[in-house]
Amino acid sequence: MSVQAIATNTEGTAVIHPAWVRATHWINALAMLVMIGSGWQVYNASPLFGFTFPPSIALGNWLGGALQWHFAAMWVLAINGLVYLTLGFVTGRFRRKLLPITPRAVIADVKAAVTFKLAHDDLAHYNAVQKVLYAGVILAGVVVVLSGLAIWKPVQFQELAALFGGYDAARYVHFFAMAAIVGFLVVHVSLALLVPKSLRAMIAGR
Amino acid sequence: MRIRKLIPGVDPELLVKDAAKLMPDPARRNFLRGAAGLGALTLLTGCDIIDGDTAEGVLRKISSFNDGAQAALFSRSKLAPTYPESAITRPFPFNAYYSEDEAPVVDPATYRFEISGLVDNKKPWTLDELHALPEVSQITRHVCVEGWSAIGSWQGASLGDFLKRIGADTRAKYVFFRCAEGYSNTIDMATALHPQTQMTFKYDNKLLPRAYGFPMKIRMPTKLGYKNPKYVVAMEVTNTDRGGYWENQGYNWFGGL
Structure with a gap:
């Protein structure tokens, strides 16, 4: 009996998420939570808008502590993210899972979703809304890291900072990329809890 | 342990007020025992009380590692x-x-x-x-x-x-x-x-x-x-x-x- 046959026979399903996807997913989840929580505390030291984040949900206790968290977790986020992106391209998973994205399919699936007719029976296949969200959050992740680098090193990486419109503008880009990721998180976690087998697939692989 | 003198010519009360501005409510300090929040405390007590494997210790080590990374980046x-x-x-x-x-x-x-x-x-x-x-x-x-x-x-x-x-x-x-x-x-x-x-x-x-x-x-x-x-x-x-x-x-x- 071939390995694949064994895989298909147990539980009757094939692997949906290979081990590298699951590992990078959960490492990213942890790093993102630390980055977002500490980032909120950093934001509070000099808010861009007329509000601050409740300190009870921010990480690090004070600016110095938050910065230590932020600049520790950044290595985990960036290295893990690079591994994920590299494997995503090299293995062809991004192409297979996320492409093509056509406006027509997105509009049709959004309509289906808001009328609660959107099927998600086959976990191995993403509908157009999922494709847009997953591709979008990967893009937001790239933007949040690049704009973060621009804020961290506006002299050594001044070309990058200039690309974002300068130091001050890069702070806004960094904030909105964070907001996009948090927005994604809310939808993503809600849906994962509504469809528990999708959560199981991200833990056990199938 | 480093000895730190309180700053001459600066009203200690003002210093505490400033530290309090940056420091959170003590009640909020439960989560991971407050990373470097204790830093402000050491200012008031006059010595560093944290070492070893606490979260703060690890974070400080990474911060030192980041010093090296930044020195390497510096042109x-x-x-x-x-x-x-x-x-x-x-x-x-x-x-x-x-x-x-x-x-x-x-x-x-x-x-x-x-x-x-x-x-x-x-x-x-x-x-x-x-x-x-x-x-x-x-x-x-x-x-x-x-x-x-x-x-x-x-x-x-x-x-x-x-x-x-x-x-x-x-x-x-x-x-x-x-x-x-x-x-x-x-x-x-x-x-x-x-x-x-x-x-x-x-x-x-x-x-x-x-x-x-x-x-x-x-x-x-x-x-x-x-x-x-x-x-x-x-x-x-x-x-x-x-x-x-x-x-x-x-x-x-x-x-x-």
């Missing part, structure tokens, strides 16, 4: 962007851990810039002697660790040229600055020798006002604001890291931009 020749006069932020903000009326008052007549450490000529410098040094000027962005930034105009003498003039051993690792109110900074020699690192005597072509650090500020557009000391009264060229006011409380040591 001696890469200049901070400069701006036209029209870009200057007016009024340029006053910023310190005390209020503006608490800023030190230094008497220019008795002021002496003290030099010590790995230097051939340790003669103290009067303000007139310092003002006679060849003038350099810059309009650069001051970036605060809090996130805000402001563009200012600073004039003074090149620190790198001054170090060579007094026969400093530029192979030494650090330059340490002590300030009138007890503030301090240790910086890396590479940054001390950076072409834009300036012993600042003027702001916007006028004698440095008290609020901005009279009689001398060290302006480094390649470092965060807290690494730009004001009211500087002494300098030491050394191979020993003497830390700094905020660095000892948990802000990153290198503080590079």
Whole structure:
């Protein structure tokens, strides 16, 4: 009996998420939570808008502590993210899972979703809304890291900072990329809890 | 364990008030025992009480690792962007851990810039002697660790040229600055020798006002604001890291931009 046959026979399903996807997913989840929580505390030291984040949900206790968290977790986020992106391209998973994205399919699936007719029976296949969200959050992740680098090193990486419109503008880009990721998180976690087998697939692989 | 003196001339109550502004409610300290939040506590107790494998210890180690990463990223020749006069932020903000009326008052007549450490000529410098040094000027962005930034105009003498003039051993690792109110900074020699690192005597072509650090500020557009000391009264060229006011409380040591 071939390995694949064994895989298909147990539980009757094939692997949906290979081990590298699951590992990078959960490492990213942890790093993102630390980055977002500490980032909120950093934001509070000099808010861009007329509000601050409740300190009870921010990480690090004070600016110095938050910065230590932020600049520790950044290595985990960036290295893990690079591994994920590299494997995503090299293995062809991004192409297979996320492409093509056509406006027509997105509009049709959004309509289906808001009328609660959107099927998600086959976990191995993403509908157009999922494709847009997953591709979008990967893009937001790239933007949040690049704009973060621009804020961290506006002299050594001044070309990058200039690309974002300068130091001050890069702070806004960094904030909105964070907001996009948090927005994604809310939808993503809600849906994962509504469809528990999708959560199981991200833990056990199938 | 490091011994830290309370800052002479600064009202301890004010200091506590300031620390309290930055520090969270003690009740909120449960989550991971407050990373470097304890830093402010050590300021008040006068010694570092944390070492070992606590979350704070690990975070401090990573922060030290980040010092090395930033030193590797630092380019001696890469200049901070400069701006036209029209870009200057007016009024340029006053910023310190005390209020503006608490800023030190230094008497220019008795002021002496003290030099010590790995230097051939340790003669103290009067303000007139310092003002006679060849003038350099810059309009650069001051970036605060809090996130805000402001563009200012600073004039003074090149620190790198001054170090060579007094026969400093530029192979030494650090330059340490002590300030009138007890503030301090240790910086890396590479940054001390950076072409834009300036012993600042003027702001916007006028004698440095008290609020901005009279009689001398060290302006480094390649470092965060807290690494730009004001009211500087002494300098030491050394191979020993003497830390700094905020660095000892948990802000990153290198503080590079």
